[in-house]
Amino acid sequence: MTQPAHLHPDRLFPASEPARSHARDLYPAVKDLPIVSPHGHTDPSWFAGNARFSTPTALFLTPDHYVLRMLRSRGISYDALGIPRKDGGSIETDGRKAWRLFAENYHLFAGTPSKTWIDHSLQAVFGITDELSSGTADRIYDAIEAKLGTPELLPRAILDRFNVEVIATTEFALDTLPHHQKMETDGYIGRVRTTYRPDDVTDPSRPAIVDNLKTFGELTGENVATWSGLINAHRNRREYFRRFGAVATDHGVPTANTADLSAPEKQALLDKILAGKHDAADAELFRAQMMTEMALLSVEDGMVMQIHAGSRRNTDPLLFNERGPDLGADIPGPTDYVGGMRALLSRCGNEPNLRLIMFVLDETTYARELAPMAGYWSSLLIGPPWWFHDSPQGIRRYLDQVVETAGFYNLAGFNDDTRALLSIPARHDVWRREVCGFLGTWVGENRISRSSAQEIAAHLSYQAAKDAYRIK
Template sequence: MALPLRLSTDRLFPADGHTREIARVLYREVCKLPIISPHGHTDPAWFASDAPFGNASELLLQPDHYLFRMLYSQGIALSDLGIGPGGGHTDPREAWRILASNYHLFRGTPSRMWLDWVFAEVFSIHVRLTEETSDLYYDTIAEALAWPEFKPRALFDRFNIEVLTTTESPLDTLEHHQVIRTENAKDGGWPGRVLTAYRPDPVIDPEFEGFQANLDRLSELTGEDCRTWQGYLAAHRQRRAFFASMGATSTDHGHPTAATADLPPAEAEALFADVATGRATPAQAELFRAQMLTEMAGMSLDDGLVMQIHPGSFRNHNAPLFEKFGRDKGADIPVATEYVRALRPLLSRYGNEAGLTIILFTLDETAYSRELAPLAGHYPALRLGPAWWFHDSPEGMRRFREQVTETAGFYNTVGFNDDTRAFLSIPARHDVARRIDCGFLARLVAEHRMDEDEAAEVAVDLAYNLPKKAYRL
């Protein structure tokens, strides 16, 4: 017998009745606000082509490393889920059955909340996903995806997304973004704002696979000699200008650590000579990444692109999995990250520039109150990104607010961003963030630490105004 799927209207609100009622009132102020999604990894090709999504596995399972990493941890092969080498021969219905049969693994996780929201609110399914209901789900979703209102642009509009940012390498020609911009410019064309962000890791990190070939490709794209320091820097400036012409308002830097450096020009040029010829040691690679964060900050001050730094992930920890399946297969693991000393060279150079915005993220929660909040609470250039990745969760969001707010306040943070490849989870994730923030603010009101009218204003700022302002949207 199928069990019901119910979404409580009070989900994630405080258990205390008085505080919960305040949270309800605050939530009514933000629940229907447009979504600002300024940092993510959805595929711009979806919105360029507006082709129908294929099936439940292709849409909900295969792009979402939160899902398949959990299944992999229980001994399920990625290829059986339709991912990577051999995955192309997997029946998507069978892959979906694997998820359905193992859906109990997600009890208590954010993934369960996001997916249940999608099932109930997007597809109007009101029984739980189980092995017995797997085919019902698959067929219901397949039928819906054939309707025009479930095509990518229609869902974008239905979700009330005001702007969505994807993330591309400097080597990307941005052809999908060009198609979208052409469509935007047509009389009666689709008006959806899908922007790009400049993610230069493949041509900044000497340890990135294919780095040497990437330098040659960057030279081809720009006409600059990227085997010379000045040519390399000029190529970055050129590509950043191109990205800005395509709507980009931000850059995005996923370095292993938060290390920055400010070398004299001659030393930076000598370091690049070793990097560009493949002679760099691991220590030199780290120093080069550190120098390039400072170089990127200087370029951001010149061209106005907001800079995002999100260090602290040991990428591709599972070496055999990486060799077989490549990046972004759920094997990135958080590591301890130091910020105070690491960022000092960059901040000594640019931290007092009010015209520069640098948004810091972390996977190391121990840094919240000790390092990040005091830094953002002082330097005009710094803002704090939201609880991110492994901490994009109810408890993670609460910990972030509790540890950051007393020192940095609300207005040295940038609201929420969803950082997802799973398109349909975007409204679900924003709803979770709005509920958690309303619950946090309700507690401040109930404890007479903030008036309710102030809390209502902050709730709107966190949900809409702060991300729009921080990302210059």
Template sequence: MSYSIAAHPDRLLPAEPGVREIARSLYNRVAGLPIISPHGHVDAVTIEENLPFPDPAALLVTPDHYVTRLIHAGGIAMEKLGLGGQTSDSREIWRSFSAAWPQFEGTASGYWLRQEFEHVFGLHEEPTEENADRIYDMISAKLGEPGFRPRELFKEFNIEVLATTDDPLDSLDSHAALAADPAFAGRVLPTFRPDQYLNIAHPAWQDNVERLMAAGSGAAGYTGYIEALESRRRHFVQHGGVSADHGVRTPATLKLDPSDAGRLFERARAGKATPEDCEAFEAHMIYQMARMSVEDGLVMTLHPGSYRNHHGPTFEAFGADTGHDIPFAVNYTEAIRPLLQDFGTAKDFHLVLFTLDETVFSRELAPLAGFYPSVYIGAPWWFLDAPDAMLRFRSAVTETAGFSRSSGFIDDTRAFCSIPARHDTSRRIEAAFLARLVAEHRISEERAHELIVDIVDASPRRVFKL
């Protein structure tokens, strides 16, 4: 039987027939399990209001910096892709994407998009310059169907839990509405994301802190700031939140005396903080976030290692999250030690450590997770959430930390329609890795079947306290 690339039942499974047969059996064991997505960036309003998705370009091209960055690298100006609030014709954006489609061969983005075209939109042909308008019209027609609204797709995708990423001062009204709606069976959970309130180098930090403290207890200074953060975390817990996420430049942590932290805080509010002050204060606040997680139970996730807005002119013209965030090497062992000295063995504290530096997986994260009860290894993220990188991750961490110390798959996506493709990919990769261990007589096939269920389903529930 002939299949398209995206429809082949053995896609991503091992090429050797005997190993592939084992992997196929393992994949089939978990293919139908519900999707647990404990970290992502889909807006809860999208699910609550259940409005139709926008046009094809606004859904699949413009908001996806994986896509726009590669088109831009091929010579297409950013303003022609609708970025930075620029008004661009959606059909023209789609034509640029279709012309650039060959550039996506071999990339994770190309794989996700192929899966979406085939399994979500029912398309069985590749985008080209010649068929761009026809495919645009086909997707547009699909977007207009009643069954293609976010809530209907939530059910069709078999999503059980979907975590969003939210500003500390968000009212979380959409989350409350979904939780109270008897017609909606899924769970949409908020995630506390305080980066712009912790990083005093952020341009909006002073304004954010003033708004934060106005919503707090009324206490002044650094004490009021800390109390306000604690209060907002409680608000998230009351609305079903299970985790607090931190996007930081480095994983540095620092325990400061409250008086020293207070002096740093006041210098920052006065606009007099030095670069060294910024680094010290953020490192101290990550330590404080860990302390708060020990107290309120929110799982703490740490996402360091990205040089944000690498190209200044692009940032000035088009803003953040437009494709020029570039990974750099990080040091976890020394940087995270002050936090782990006090909280690494704290009861019920869960700390999930992510990286964009693959060398860290085997050298630092696996050994840390192999000792500290609090530490879990975050799944491959961002530039690493690709088939080959997922295999490298599993191989790098398992020999030291085993299977139980990893987070389970994290899709970390704004692209709602790519969620099933991403989770399916992870399940296939886990099946491929386990099949090799079975074929090499390193684990039994019976045990592999138990492990893959734990990796796909039990791990994210356990790590994120679901």
């Protein structure tokens, strides 16, 4: 009987010998290393409440925009999948029916990383080796449902099971962090951390930016109508987030543009934003200036700054108005890191306390911009393949384009950047297998020694992320 591809021990390893043999030899030493997940979007309420997941659909389907967007691309309604509407309109409330619809269309995911992650999760967590399909949908649903009520499938137990040493959630500047407060009260601290994402008060393209800034001032007790008061408000919130383990900030921006305006120019720009009289160019300039301000604050407090640039978010106005953000309608665009980052790096790029991790969806920048930049600036590291490129092929393209210029030690290791809890071990396994495959090829070509490959594989699988994010 042919073994299913997703269960084959050599999956994702190089097809040719001796590279495959070297990859096989490298993998066992990194396979079970602790998982460091320093950036992601899992729901902190899972870990605070530590309650069972309601249905298999809530675990695998509802939170995963990779899955949702593929189904939508084939004309499958979000109503039928049970995705809530802003207007409270009718949607499918039977999780089993939504699951059946997902299973009937699971063939759509052939060749995608989503299938790799889901297959891995079904096998590793639930012992399910059958392919998800219309014929197996109910049987797999029942098998998952039966285990969801067991202690080993509670969120904190899942972290234990997969040896997750640390995991970071991501919250906005106006979030009061109630779930992290509860974990602190419970004494469950250190493993689950927050991350400061100030986009809700730094991005004037958001419809509620004026109200958000007003709330920001009330929350911090600062006069955000002045530029100095605005920056003090960020200083205040960053300190609060650090109380709950934050070691990093995160900035989801459409471009990598930065600016270094004079004090009068900054105040005039803020006045325009607060008056609601800004246009798209003003919004871009404000975001650009705030990137530099966040870097200067990182020089002060040592928080690692992550720039996730290049996503055109919520490009379907119908979906956004109907259901809200982050449901699959985000599309990559070109990114200029060299020109965009010039102002920030000119101002503080040589500061020894600055640590900045660059993520990009425009793969053309890897060899042309990111690798040369990280290969010079001591403050810069290259983040792993992100979003659409967090995949076997994406990881291969990434390593092939950045390593020869930036080396292995200017890379930030791996983070999974996911909303789907059970995909975390799967994603890290794909990264570790691809790292071993890449290094195995180089050992086979006598480009590096086997001992160096072993050291680098362990570094990129575990220690690099801890070092990059200054996690002690």
